[in-house]
Amino acid sequence: xxxxxxxALRRQPARVAASVGAVASSVxxxxxxxxxxxxxxxxxVGWPRTLRGDVVVSEAGSGAMLxxxxxxxxxxxxxAVRAVPGVGAVHxxxxxxxxxxxxxxxxxxxxxGIEPGDAFGAPLRVVVGRSRPAPHxxxxxxxxxxxxxxxxxxxxxxxAATLTVxxxxxxxxxxxxxxAFVHRGALxxxxxxxxxxxxxxxxxxxxxxxxxxRVRAAADVDAVPADTFLAENQAIVRQIVxxxxxxxxxxxxxxxxxxxxxxxxxxxRERRAxxxxxxxxxxxxxxLAAAVLCQGLLAGLLGAALxxxxxxxxxxxxxxxxxxxxxxxxxxxxxxTAAGAIVVALVAALAPLRALRRLDxxxxxxx
Amino acid sequence: MSERLRADAVEKTWRSPGSxxxxxxxxxxxxxxARETAVVVGPSGSGKTTLLAMLGGLLRPDAGRVLLDGAxxxxxxxxxxxxxxxxxxxxxxxxxxxVEHLSAHENVALVARAAGAARADAAARAxxxxxxxxxxxxxxxxxxxxxxxxxQRVAVARALVAxxxxxxxxxxxxxxxxxxxxxxxxxxxxxxxxxxxALVVVTHDVRxxxxxxxxxxxxxxxxAPA
Numbered sequence: 001x002x003x004x005x006x007x008a009l010r011r012q013p014a015r016v017a018a019s020v021g022a023v024a025s026s027v028x029x030x031x032x033x034x035x036x037x038x039x040x041x042x043x044x045v046g047w048p049r050t051l052r053g054d055v056v057v058s059e060a061g062s063g064a065m066l067x068x069x070x071x072x073x074x075x076x077x078x079x080a081v082r083a084v085p086g087v088g089a090v091h092x093x094x095x096x097x098x099x100x101x102x103x104x105x106x107x108x109x110x111x112x113g114i115e116p117g118d119a120f121g122a123p124l125r126v127v128v129g130r131s132r133p134a135p136h137x138x139x140x141x142x143x144x145x146x147x148x149x150x151x152x153x154x155x156x157x158x159x160a161a162t163l164t165v166x167x168x169x170x171x172x173x174x175x176x177x178x179x180a181f182v183h184r185g186a187l188x189x190x191x192x193x194x195x196x197x198x199x200x201x202x203x204x205x206x207x208x209x210x211x212x213x214r215v216r217a218a219a220d221v222d223a224v225p226a227d228t229f230l231a232e233n234q235a236i237v238r239q240i241v242x243x244x245x246x247x248x249x250x251x252x253x254x255x256x257x258x259x260x261x262x263x264x265x266x267x268x269r270e271r272r273a274x275x276x277x278x279x280x281x282x283x284x285x286x287x288l289a290a291a292v293l294c295q296g297l298l299a300g301l302l303g304a305a306l307x308x309x310x311x312x313x314x315x316x317x318x319x320x321x322x323x324x325x326x327x328x329x330x331x332x333x334x335x336x337t338a339a340g341a342i343v344v345a346l347v348a349a350l351a352p353l354r355a356l357r358r359l360d361x362x363x364x365x366x367x
Numbered sequence: 368m369s370e371r372l373r374a375d376a377v378e379k380t381w382r383s384p385g386s387x388x389x390x391x392x393x394x395x396x397x398x399x400x401a402r403e404t405a406v407v408v409g410p411s412g413s414g415k416t417t418l419l420a421m422l423g424g425l426l427r428p429d430a431g432r433v434l435l436d437g438a439x440x441x442x443x444x445x446x447x448x449x450x451x452x453x454x455x456x457x458x459x460x461x462x463x464x465x466v467e468h469l470s471a472h473e474n475v476a477l478v479a480r481a482a483g484a485a486r487a488d489a490a491a492r493a494x495x496x497x498x499x500x501x502x503x504x505x506x507x508x509x510x511x512x513x514x515x516x517x518x519q520r521v522a523v524a525r526a527l528v529a530x531x532x533x534x535x536x537x538x539x540x541x542x543x544x545x546x547x548x549x550x551x552x553x554x555x556x557x558x559x560x561x562x563x564x565a566l567v568v569v570t571h572d573v574r575x576x577x578x579x580x581x582x583x584x585x586x587x588x589x590x591a592p593a
């Protein structure tokens with residue numbers, strides 16, 4: 001029956017185009033939407049993920065999200081954290097959310113102060129220029145550089161200070177803002193001595209959750225395991241984008257499924273005489289159903305393959321046009337969406353099957 | 368000769384809500400043996416096609432019964448009648464009625480495949496029949512590209528490809544000119560008889576009577592006196 005279904009599809013190119021196109025559009029939409037979502041999630045923690053530590057400590061009530069945190073940890077609090085049993089190495093992240101100005105343009109950045117000899121807090125990757133800024137220098141992310149139209153040697157203003165771009169980095173675009181890097185001394189001169197976060201390494205055998213609990217109890221701070229810290233930095237994307245993605249997936253599946261169902265149903269209705277003829281000759285209901293289901297299956301397979309191919313093309317093309325957006329298409333997302341589309345196409349084929357079951361074989365004498 | 372097909376006092380009345388019942392076939396009895404050709408003639412509306420549909424298990428009679436090789440066909444449920452139609456009964460309809468998106472060869476081979484033949488065997492049987500019917504050169508053509516005579520010969524090949532016990536033809540010459548019609552029906556009879564099948568042809572073309580071993584004349588659903 002697969003051959004029969006294939007012939008039926010092959011000889012009806014317009015109908016095939018409608019069915020396959022509907023499935024392909026739905027798949028592409030869902031995969032791209034899912035890919036944008038995953039890209040956003042990934043971007044939010046691209047750089048924070050590199051910060052070494054099992055527990056992340058911030059000022060009580062300030063929140064763990066870097067791009068909206070006002071956390072400041074006083075020296076006494078830092079000492080109290082270091083004194084908690086089970087605490088190993090402690091890394092301080094000194095940084096602030098600031099407005100960066102270049103001519104008429106402004107951008108929100110999380111300015112990170114890094115020590116010249118310390119790898120902690122360094123950029124994820126350097127595209128060009130220095131990897132460690134000198135005082136009065138700044139390293140900016142490639143996305144921010146693209147937005148502001150700046151390159152090496154250009155000057156940017158942060159409050160009253162003027163900084164020279166000494167390096168372009170990558171992986172520091174967190175969509176809602178970017179991470180930029182300056183010499184830690186520059187922050188101290190700007191009155192930003194207190195670190196915002198402490199990244200605490202647990203001694204061997206100490207569970208991060210238990211250590212976070214101890215730190216909270218001992219120092220009146222917020223302390224969460226690193227996984228929770230990363231999840232909180234992604235939370236805003238989950239809260240805002242995920243419902244939109246869910247709606248998009250449901251609408252895409254419904255529209256794609258409806259088009260396939262209507263196309264197959266119309267085709268089956270139009271070919272009622274033909275199915276009646278096959279029933280009269282003696283082909284069983286199962287064979288006729290298989291023919292229709294095979295058409296749904298083939299439309300689903302072809303549409304899913306085209307849709308995934310289109311989504312991959314978009315995933316490659318979008319960042320070239322707009323570097324802020326990264327579309328991540330993992331194999332699992334593509335396979336699950338394609339499988340979902342095939343199921344929708346098969347379910348859509350069930351509608352015409354009902355019409356087939358009611359077919360009267362004696363119809364053949366009335367055509 | 369063994370009796371292939373038998374109708375015993377079959378009756379069928381058409382009923383639709385709000386309309387008077389219309390008796391289509393009234394107490395018709397018919398028996399056709401293997402290698403025998405029966406021609407059923409009569410004017411339009413005399414019940415020929417309804418009788419043929421009952422003989423082929425497409426309709427269940429309201430009364431009476433139809434036997435195929437001695438076993439009752441008419442009392443079986445539709446799936447069982449469908450299996451018998453596929454393997455034991457061949458149909459030739461008016462205008463050929465071929466599946467539009469399949470080639471002539473595929474139309475014939477489809478039935479053999481559905482009846483259980485292996486792909487290669489089905490293809491070989493289809494090719495052989497199309498050759499014997501003189502349309503092998505049109506095997507790859509879609510039905511739309513066939514002349515009415517060619518389409519009807521392909522339909523004959525389809526009816527015979529599963530080596531049926533009975534072949535039923537409904538007005539096989541209705542849309543053909545006299546020569547084409549005669550050639551098609553003669554080929555149908557020769558091949559059906561060669562294969563040991565019983566052939567029943569329903570027609571209002573009285574010239575086909577010459578091909579018959581027995582003739583049944585229907586009028587108002589009843590067998591008319593000879």
